[in-house]
Amino acid sequence: MSVMRYRAVVDVLLKRSILDPQGRAVEATLRRLGNDNVSDVRVGKRIELVLEGERAEVERQVREIAEKVLSNPVMEDVEVSLEEA
Amino acid sequence: MSVMRYRAVVDVLLKRSILDPQGRAVEATLRRLGNDNVSDVRVGKRIELVLEGERAEVERQVREIAEKVLSNPVMEDVEVSLEEA
Numbered sequence: 480m481s482v483m484r485y486r487a488v489v490d491v492l493l494k495r496s497i498l499d500p501q502g503r504a505v506e507a508t509l510r511r512l513g514n515d516n517v518s519d520v521r522v523g524k525r526i527e528l529v530l531e532g533e534r535a536e537v538e539r540q541v542r543e544i545a546e547k548v549l550s551n552p553v554m555e556d557v558e559v560s561l562e563e564a
Numbered sequence: 565m566s567v568m569r570y571r572a573v574v575d576v577l578l579k580r581s582i583l584d585p586q587g588r589a590v591e592a593t594l595r596r597l598g599n600d601n602v603s604d605v606r607v608g609k610r611i612e613l614v615l616e617g618e619r620a621e622v623e624r625q626v627r628e629i630a631e632k633v634l635s636n637p638v639m640e641d642v643e644v645s646l647e648e649a
Contacts, residue, residue: 490610491610492610492612502611505611505613505633505634506613508633509613509629509633512633514615514625514629516615516616516617516622516625517613517614517615517629518613518614518615518616519612519613519614520611520612520613520614521611521612521613522609522610522611523609523610523611523612524607524608524609524610525575525576525577525607525608525609525610526587526590526605526606526607526608527577527604527605527606527608528590528591528594528602528603528604528605528606529602529603529604529605530599530601530602530603531601531603532601537601540599540601544594544599544602548590548593548594548597549590
């Protein structure tokens with residue numbers, strides 16, 4: 480149970496069933512610029528943070544932060560990854 | 565040279581040397597909520613897109629899109645990854 484530093488990455492994207500206006504705007508721009516092979520553009524957030532602690536506890540904590548603070552579970556999906564910093 | 569569908573992920577974050585006010589605000593909030601083991605919070609964008617084409621050409625194209633359209637190279641770092649969709 481050693482205390483370590485971990486780098487967590489939290490990716491937050493709108494659920495697939497919800498219209499993503501920012502993604503649509505980027506897609507329209509890319510196509511206007513000639514990228515007509517581009518589709519399904521989605522724009523979300525990437526949050527990086529460093530946490531100190533014991534791995535299992537840090538995993539639990541960052542998942543709670545991701546679901547309760549950094550995302551809106553009604554509209555957004557969230558993915559968490561963790562590595563030693 | 566087969567035509568395939570690829571899913572690209574473009575992560576855009578402010579360069580380390582540039583103050584990230586949104587990250588600072590999130591960090592202050594997390595600490596106020598009792599997460600005093602959290603530091604170095606950074607907030608960026610994650611853009612997902614699907615491209616059709618031949619792999620080498622799609623790689624070149626998505627890198628150009630990432631650097632010229634989706635990020636500001638003066639202030640931001642960008643990372644690209646690609647996988648078969």
